[in-house]
Amino acid sequence: MPNISQLLSDSIRDVPDFPNPGILFKDISHMLADPALLRHSINELTATSGGVKIDKVVGIDARGFIFAAPVALNLDAGFVPVRKKGKLPWETHEMAYSLEYGENIVEIHKDAIFPGESVLLIDDLLATGGTAAAAIKLINQLEANLVGVSFLIELEDLKGRDLITPVLGDVPVNAILKY
Numbered sequence: 525m526p527n528i529s530q531l532l533s534d535s536i537r538d539v540p541d542f543p544n545p546g547i548l549f550k551d552i553s554h555m556l557a558d559p560a561l562l563r564h565s566i567n568e569l570t571a572t573s574g575g576v577k578i579d580k581v582v583g584i585d586a587r588g589f590i591f592a593a594p595v596a597l598n599l600d601a602g603f604v605p606v607r608k609k610g611k612l613p614w615e616t617h618e619m620a621y622s623l624e625y626g627e628n629i630v631e632i633h634k635d636a637i638f639p640g641e642s643v644l645l646i647d648d649l650l651a652t653g654g655t656a657a658a659a660i661k662l663i664n665q666l667e668a669n670l671v672g673v674s675f676l677i678e679l680e681d682l683k684g685r686d687l688i689t690p691v692l693g694d695v696p697v698n699a700i701l702k703y
């Protein structure tokens with residue numbers, strides 16, 4: 525009988541050429557549909573806080589929200605969305621970045637995090653690192669204390685860590701599944 529970590533890894537479906545030719549899309553739908561696997565992924569991401577008191581868990585639009593909100597509840601922290609441009613109703617900071625498949629702008633509400641608050645950043649997947657780097661810059665702009673960046677999946681060949689390390693310094697980068 526495979527263990528839960530193996531079952532989690534096996535549940536991720538590779539979809540070639542989605543949404544563009546040459547992209548191998550990591551489809552988490554089967555994992556999300558299985559309560560034991562979903563719970564395990566949330567627990568693993570929660571543990572990446574390392575027992576440090578977290579004030580806000582920031583999730584990145586859109587699949588990052590699925591994980592960041594339950595992790596926030598587990599840590600007795602608040603949830604803050606980083607959203608694609610045009611979705612947040614109040615004053616925002618914005619940051620442009622290039623994606624594995626395209627260009628984008630993300631935003632955060634200016635009053636979403638107070639200076640000095642401890643923040644854990646979560647997204648579903650680290651590919652080239654452009655999205656996470658933009659979110660990290662927004663968190664830094666709000667003068668928060670970023671204590672960790674955690675992903676369910678890291679695509680190691682795309683070297684996203686190399687892109688985010690310069691904006692992160694010593695802050696740990698965690699990934700539950702590496703391909």
Ligand code: AMP
Pocket residue numbers: 547548549550551584585586587622623624625647648649650651652653654655656684
């Ligand atoms: P990147 O900015 O290149 O690190 O891309 C990360 C973001 O794009 C994440 O929010 C993912 O949801 C999405 N993404 C990028 N590449 C993939 C992929 N191969 N499979 C699934 N999602 C991806």
